[in-house]
Structure formats: C-alpha cells, structure tokens
Amino acid sequence: xxxxxxxxxxTIKDVAKRAGVAISTVSRVxxxxxxxxxxxxxxxxxxxxxxxxxxxVLAVSMVTGQTKTVLMAVPDFTNDFNGSVIxxxxxxxxxxxYTMLICSTKDxxxxxxxxxxxxxxxxxxxxxxxxxxxxxxxxxxWEKPLVLVxxxxxxxxxxxxxxxxxGGTFLLTEExxxxxxxxxxxxxxxxxxxxxxxxxxxxxxxxxxxxxxVDKRLMVPxxxxxxxxxxxxxRLLDLPEEIRPTGVVAVNNLTCIGCMKxxxxxxxxxxxxxxxxxxxxxxxxxxxxxxxxxxxxxxxxMGREGARVLLELLRxxxxxxxxxxxxxxxxxxxxxxxx
Amino acid sequence: xxxxxxxxxxTIKDVAKRAGVAISTVSRVxxxxxxxxxxxxxxxxxxxxxxxxxxxVLAVSMVTGQTKTVLMAVPDFTNDFNGSVIxxxxxxxxxxxYTMLICSTKDxxxxxxxxxxxxxxxxxxxxxxxxxxxxxxxxxxWEKPLVLVxxxxxxxxxxxxxxxxxGGTFLLTEExxxxxxxxxxxxxxxxxxxxxxxxxxxxxxxxxxxxxxVDKRLMVPxxxxxxxxxxxxxRLLDLPEEIRPTGVVAVNNLTCIGCMKxxxxxxxxxxxxxxxxxxxxxxxxxxxxxxxxxxxxxxxxMGREGARVLLELLRxxxxxxxxxxxxxxxxxxxxxxxx
Numbered sequence: 001x002x003x004x005x006x007x008x009x010x011t012i013k014d015v016a017k018r019a020g021v022a023i024s025t026v027s028r029v030x031x032x033x034x035x036x037x038x039x040x041x042x043x044x045x046x047x048x049x050x051x052x053x054x055x056x057v058l059a060v061s062m063v064t065g066q067t068k069t070v071l072m073a074v075p076d077f078t079n080d081f082n083g084s085v086i087x088x089x090x091x092x093x094x095x096x097x098y099t100m101l102i103c104s105t106k107d108x109x110x111x112x113x114x115x116x117x118x119x120x121x122x123x124x125x126x127x128x129x130x131x132x133x134x135x136x137x138x139x140x141x142w143e144k145p146l147v148l149v150x151x152x153x154x155x156x157x158x159x160x161x162x163x164x165x166x167g168g169t170f171l172l173t174e175e176x177x178x179x180x181x182x183x184x185x186x187x188x189x190x191x192x193x194x195x196x197x198x199x200x201x202x203x204x205x206x207x208x209x210x211x212x213x214v215d216k217r218l219m220v221p222x223x224x225x226x227x228x229x230x231x232x233x234x235r236l237l238d239l240p241e242e243i244r245p246t247g248v249v250a251v252n253n254l255t256c257i258g259c260m261k262x263x264x265x266x267x268x269x270x271x272x273x274x275x276x277x278x279x280x281x282x283x284x285x286x287x288x289x290x291x292x293x294x295x296x297x298x299x300x301x302m303g304r305e306g307a308r309v310l311l312e313l314l315r316x317x318x319x320x321x322x323x324x325x326x327x328x329x330x331x332x333x334x335x336x337x338x339x
Numbered sequence: 340x341x342x343x344x345x346x347x348x349x350t351i352k353d354v355a356k357r358a359g360v361a362i363s364t365v366s367r368v369x370x371x372x373x374x375x376x377x378x379x380x381x382x383x384x385x386x387x388x389x390x391x392x393x394x395x396v397l398a399v400s401m402v403t404g405q406t407k408t409v410l411m412a413v414p415d416f417t418n419d420f421n422g423s424v425i426x427x428x429x430x431x432x433x434x435x436x437y438t439m440l441i442c443s444t445k446d447x448x449x450x451x452x453x454x455x456x457x458x459x460x461x462x463x464x465x466x467x468x469x470x471x472x473x474x475x476x477x478x479x480x481w482e483k484p485l486v487l488v489x490x491x492x493x494x495x496x497x498x499x500x501x502x503x504x505x506g507g508t509f510l511l512t513e514e515x516x517x518x519x520x521x522x523x524x525x526x527x528x529x530x531x532x533x534x535x536x537x538x539x540x541x542x543x544x545x546x547x548x549x550x551x552x553v554d555k556r557l558m559v560p561x562x563x564x565x566x567x568x569x570x571x572x573x574r575l576l577d578l579p580e581e582i583r584p585t586g587v588v589a590v591n592n593l594t595c596i597g598c599m600k601x602x603x604x605x606x607x608x609x610x611x612x613x614x615x616x617x618x619x620x621x622x623x624x625x626x627x628x629x630x631x632x633x634x635x636x637x638x639x640x641m642g643r644e645g646a647r648v649l650l651e652l653l654r655x656x657x658x659x660x661x662x663x664x665x666x667x668x669x670x671x672x673x674x675x676x677x678x
Contacts, residue, residue: 010457053457069440077426078419078639087416090443099458101408102441104429118349118392119438257626264628283622287596289603300417 010053019047069099070310071124073116075106075132080282081299082130085149088303089128096311105132113137126310145313149306153194159313161306161324165195165279168295168328169202169249170209172277175293175330176247177210180339181275183244185218187232187259188251196224199251199279218245222255229258237266237274246339250278256292257284271335281331290334298326349390358386408438409649410463412455414445414471419621420638421469424488427642428467435650444471452476465649484652488645492533498652500645500663504534504618507634507667508541508588509548511616514632514669515586516549519678520614522583524557526571526598527590535563538590538618557584561594568597576605576613585678589617595631596623610674620670629673637665 012030016023021040028036029044036044047053070093074082090100101124103116120127126145131137131152139146139158149161169186176184184207189200200221207214220235222228229250236245250256256278263270270276271290278285278294285292305324312319351369355362360379367375368383375383386392409432413421429439440463442455459466465484470476470491478485478497488500508525515523523546528539539560546553559574561567568589575584589595595617602608602615609615610629617624617633624631644663651658 077416077422077429079422080417080419083416083418083422086441087443090416090441094442099462100441102425102429102439103433104426123438257622261626261628283596284626287600287623288627289600 010051012053014051015044015047015053018051019043067123067125068097069101069124070126070128070307071101071103071120072128072130073103073105073137074130076104077102081150081280081297084299085130085303085306088300088305089149089307090303091300092304092307093311096307098307098311105137108132108137113141117141126314128306128310145310147306147310147313149302151195156322159309159319159322159324161302161309161326163297163302164325164328165198166202166205168279168297169199169251170206171202171328171330172249172279172293172295173203173206174210175277175332175336176249176275177206177212179247179275179336181245181247181336182212183215183218183246184212185220185232185236185245185248186251187220187236187248188222188224188228188255189219190221190223196251203249215243217243224252224254226254226258226261229255229260230262231258233259233262237262237268245274247275247277247336250276253278253280253282253285256280256294257282260284260288260292271337275336277336279328285333288335292335293333294331295328296331297328302326349392351392353390354383354386354392357390358382406462406464407436408440408463409465409467409646409653410440410442410459411467411469412442412444412476413469415443416441420489420619420636423638424469424642424645427639427644428488428646429642430639431643431646432650435646437646437650444476447471447476452480456480465653467645467649484649486645486649486652488641490534495661498648498658498661498663500641500648500665502636502641503664503667504537505541505544507618507636508538508590509545510541510667510669511588511618511632511634512542512545513549514616514671514675515588515614516545516551518586518614518675520584520586520675521551522554522557522585523551524559524571524575524584524587525590526559526575526587527561527563527567527594528558529560529562535590542588554582556582563591563593565593565597565600568594568599569601570597572598572601576601576607584613586614586616586675589615592617592619592621592624595619595633596621599623599627599631610676614675616675618667624672631674632672633670634667635670636667641665 012023012026016026019026021044025036025040026044029041072086072089074086076082093100101120124144127142128147128149130149147159148155151160151162173184186203190196191200204214220232222232236248248259250259259276260270268274269290270292276292278292281294281296285294309319309324351362351365355365358365360383364375364379365383368380411425411428413425415421432439440459466481467486467488469488486498487494490499490501512523525542529535530539543553559571561571575587587598589598598615599609607613608629609631615631617631620633620635624633648658648663
C-alpha cells in the first residue's frame with residue numbers, strides 16, 4: 001500500500017509564522033501565561049486550528065512548568081477493579097488534556113516507594129492511588145496533590161473516593177429479609193479492618209432494623225479470599241437444620257466464588273437449596289445459572305471522580321469534602337429465593 | 340501520629356557537593372555521556388549511593404534527550420487480557436528504569452490517533468500497542484520504534500508479539516479426539532479474519548491429522564461474541580442425534596461463555612451431556628463445576644516480550660525476527676468427557 005510514510009510535526013514555529021506573530025506570543029496564548037490582545041489571540045487560535053497543531057507534553061512543561069501529567073499507582077493491572085478505576089480516571093484526564101503515567105505497587109517495599117517518589121516527583125503534578133492492602137505507602141512523603149481511591153483504613157489527612165461499604169451489605173441483607181429469610185449468615189469480614197468492618201456493620205444494622213436477633217453461629221469471619229468463602233459455606237451447610245441459614249451474604253467477590261464452589265461440590269446451587277447475595281459483581285456471578293444477586297460498585301465512576309478531585313487540587317481549588325462516598329447499587333438476579 | 344511530613348528531594352547538586360565534583364561531571368557519569376576517570380566515577384557513584392539519589396524522569400530527558408518513557412496504547416483497561424499485557428510490560432520497563440504512559444483507544448477515530456501522535460511524540464521514545472479490532476490506527480505515522488502485541492491482521496512491516504492461534508485450536512480439538520470424540524463441532528470463527536481464521540485452520544488441521552472428515556454442519560462460524568456461542572450451541576444441540584456433536588471447541592472466551600449459558604438453559608453442563616474445550620482462560624471456565632478445559636495464553640509474558648523487543652529497538656538493535664509467536668498451553672480440566 002502506498003502512503004506518505006512520515007508526516008513531520010507541526011511545531012509552534014509553524015503556528016507563529018502562519019499567524020504572523022512571535023513564537024513567544026503563541027506560547028503566551030496557548031499556555032494562558034499573560035494577556036495578549038483579542039485580535040492577536042484570534043489570529044493565533046485560527047493558525048492553530050488551520051494547521052491542526054497539538055501541543056506536546058514536553059513542550060508544555062518547558063514553557064509553563066506544568067507537565068499536565070498525573071501518576072496513577074495501583075497494586076496490579078490484572079485485577080478487574082483496578083482496571084475499571086484506571087479506565088474511568090484515564091478517560092477523564094484525557095478529556096482534560098492530561099496524560100497518565102502508571103506504576104504497579106503490589107510487591108513494593110519502603111524503598112520502592114521512596115524511589116517512586118523521587119523518580120516521578122518532577123514529572124507528575126499529582127498522584128492518584130489505589131492503595132494495596134495492607135497499605136504500606138507513606139503518602140506523607142508525596143509533596144504533590146494526592147487522591148486515594150478505595151481505602152482500607154481511615155485516611156483522614158487525604159482526599160479519598162470511597163464506597164459505601166456498610167450500605168452495600170445492608171442492601172444485600174435487606175434483600176434476603178424482604179424475600180422472607182430470617183436465618184441469614186455472613187461469610188467473611190474482619191470487624192477490625194475498616195472497609196471490611198463496615199461491611200460487617202452493614203449486615204448487623206440490617207438485622208437490627210428488621211428486628212432479627214444476631215446469631216453468632218451464622219457469622220463466619222475471615223479475610224476476603226476464596227478459601228474463607230468455601231470453608232465458611234461448608235461450615236454453614238453442616239449446621240443442624242434448625243439453625244442452618246436459608247440465606248448467605250458474602251462480603252466480596254472472592255468469598256462469593258468460594259461459597260459457589262462449596263455449593264457445587266455438594267451438587268447444590270445458589271438460589272435453589274440456599275440463597276446467596278454478595279458484595280461486588282464478577283463474571284461468575286453474572287453468568288452462573290442462577291445468576292447471583294450482587295452489589296455493584298461504580299468502579300469507572302470512582303476512577304473519574306478520583307481524577308476530577310485531583311485536577312481540582314491541581315488547579316488550586318480545595319474541595320470542601322475530603323471523603324467522597326459513592327453509592328452501592330443492588331443488582332437483583334436469581335440467587336435469592338422467595339420463601 | 341508524629342512524623343516528618345515532608346522530606347526534600349536529594350538533587351544532583353547534593354550529589355556533586357558530596358562527591359566534590361561539578362554538577363556536569365555527575366551528569367556525565369549518570370547518563371554515560373562520555374568518559375570520566377574511574378576515580379571520579381567511583382566518587383560520584385558512592386555519593387549517589389550514600390544520598391540515595393534517584394534521577395527523575397524530566398532531569399534525565401533534559402540532559403540526555405532521552406525520556407526513558409514509553410507509551411502503551413490499549414483499546415481499554417477493563418479487559419482481562421489487556422490488563423495482563425500491561426502488567427507484564429510495566430514490570431519489565433520498571434526493571435529497566437523506564438516509565439510507562441498509557442492511553443486507551445477504544446473509541447478513537449482517525450483524528451484522535453493524529454492527536455495521540457502529536458501529543459506524545461516528544462515524550463515517548465517508543466510505543467507499545469495492543470491494537471483494537473478492527474484496527475484503525477495508522478502506525479506509519481509513528482516515527483518512533485513501535486511494537487504490536489496480539490495482532491488481528493498481518494502487520495508485516497512491524498515488530499509483533501503474537502500467539503499461536505492455529506496451534507491452540509489444534510490442541511483443543513486433539514484433546515477431544517484423544518478422549519474418543521469423533522463428532523467435534525467448532526463454534527465461532529471467521530475464516531477471512533487472520534487471527535480468527537488461524538483458529539479455524541487449527542481445528543481443521545487436527546481433524547485432518549487424525550483422519551476425521553470435516554462435517555460442515557458441525558461448524559458454526561461467527562464473530563467472537565457471546566451471542567455466537569449461545570446460538571451456536573443451541574443449533575448444535577438441536578441437530579438429529581446421529582449428527583449431533585459429542586464435543587465442542589469454542590474459539591474464544593466469549594463464545595465459550597455463550598456455549599455455557601445455552602447448556603445451563605437446558606439444565607445441561609459441559610463435561611456431562613456434551614464436552615467443551617475453549618480458547619482463552621477466564622473466571623467462569625476456571626470456577627464452573629465441571630471446570631472447562633482451555634488454552635491459556637501467556638498474557639503477562641506477551642507484555643514482557645513486547646516491552647523487551649521495544650527496548651531492543653530503542654537501544655538501536657534490530658531483532659532479527661520481526662514476528663515473535665508465543666506458544667499456547669492446554670489446561671486440562673473436567674469438561675472433556677472420556678467416551
């Protein structure tokens with residue numbers, strides 16, 4: 001195929017020549033550094049339009065001292081949740097003419113954070129972080145604006161985008177109650193950890209709100225991993241019939257998958273022999289038959305909001321609210337049986 | 340909690356002072372620009388070590404003209420495959436002291452690519468692309484080194500990291516044959532498209548290799564979406580018993596999910612009433628009971644290899660082989676029944 005292989009960049013020089021002004025004038029117009037006459041500005045803007053000139057990142061940084069670049073640090077890129085947060089943040093930054101640098105931090109130690117900071121402190125104007133759990137980053141080191149998305153422990157000093165954890169498990173538990181369940185179990189959750197503890201609290205609140213006494217035998221605490229789910233479900237299924245729950249709330253996607261595996265191992269399915277509702281949507285919940293009722297987190301929105309708050313900070317504004325708590329949404333499917 | 344809130348950067352000035360040399364000497368040592376005496380180099384290296392100095396990206400670029408920054412463009416960040424490729428690439432780049440900029444291109448038109456090019460042509464030394472399908476990017480515009488990961492159509496001009504598509508469906512089909520299946524269907528695949536066509540070819544090759552005649556009624560072509568899978572499986576299940584396949588090969592993750600949904604809709608499961616084997620691993624294949632036999636792509640490796648080839652190009656080397664074809668791996672699970 002014949003085509004012109006290489007087309008040279010249009011530079012600021014070309015724009016200046018076309019507009020009949022000095023290069024410094026073009027720069028002043030494009031970077032908003034100080035005033036030029038409306039007539040000159042119009043000429044420059046027209047030349048930019050006609051030539052299709054786009055400022056490149058390095059050129060902007062040299063003129064304005066701004067790099068229009070933001071660093072995003074996530075534990076890893078293979079996790080669905082992080083992917084969606086990046087998607088939302090990157091879309092918003094792109095719309096605003098910003099560029100995103102990325103870095104994964106899963107295996108980071110103290111020194112790695114130190115290096116991260118040094119390496120990017122000049123290029124990135126601000127940083128957007130999805131903290132790893134446990135969270136070992138010393139955010140205090142970062143002298144630039146910082147926003148945390150989805151935090152595990154209280155981070156009162158920082159701007160954060162969080163999810164309504166308690167509200168989510170409240171809705172799941174309430175959905176089971178509304179369908180006639182009274183023996184409702186909770187699988188996973190650690191009362192001491194903040195995000196996890198909030199999910200436990202939401203379950204307890206819903207029981208209280210509907211006057212259902214708490215039965216400790218129906219609470220199987222544990223870390224948010226698959227194994228907690230499978231062992232928890234096994235234990236619940238082995239309870240004597242008069243105690244055995246008719247419905248189970250799983251605290252996250254992995255514990256939900258564990259519950260489903262344990263059920264399948266006994267030839268059972270969620271929504272048939274026992275009801276199941278879980279925090280976080282995932283492929284298995286979506287496509288199993290019956291599909292599983294879940295709390296969906298607005299993950300892309302969380303990324304967009306994180307980027308929006310960060311740009312507010314970069315523009316010298318101080319959003320009043322430090323914590324932004326996003327709403328959980330219940331997706332009703334077929335895993336909650338009407339009793 | 341009391342801690343020192345802000346610690347100032349260690350700059351090149353501090354290093355020069357500690358080593359007792361000029362700033363330009365430190366710069367020459369760190370950026371390998373030209374020779375200094377071994378004694379001076381030692382002093383500089385020691386000062387760097389003692390102070391824990393890390394060069395920042397902008398400083399390096401100003402001195403060397405190198406930015407040590409690479410742009411990675413992917414259709415979107417919510418897809419598992421892209422996430423793993425980014426993970427592998429970013430890990431490798433980090434090891435090599437490079438930084439990654441990212442950009443999603445799913446909704447990009449011609450002009451957006453033009454802008455992408457202009458915006459990053461100064462900052463990024465090279466570009467790593469996971470092409471969208473259909474692929475609308477005019478790579479010829481990009482004057483910098485370029486590597487494509489996972490291509491859909493022949494890209495002979497470029498360095499590419501590909502997967503052995505034909506080898507993958509060959510292995511899936513062979514696995515069914517080795518388990519006594521002779522009536523084997525193929526769901527999805529378009530012979531005209533390169534990657535997809537290769538998957539169709541691998542199925543046909545395996546049948547040929549084992550002397551099994553092709554039965555066109557068992558081939559349900561289509562795009563690689565869920566709907567092709569569910570409608571394909573429905574059609575196959577409705578065939579008269581003497582033709583109906585005992586085993587099905589699905590061309591990718593989405594067609595596999597579609598097949599599984601169609602089976603579930605009839606109260607059937609893969610590995611019981613009918614056998615199933617599919618290209619690409621995914622959560623549903625992994626956690627269903629029975630779990631589904633799949634071809635696993637070395638996605639993280641594909642990202643690492645892409646980054647490795649790109650850095651070779653940036654260092655002025657020309658890898659001999661333009662196309663790097665990675666091996667597919669068969670993960671045997673429980674969805675192929677022994678007949």
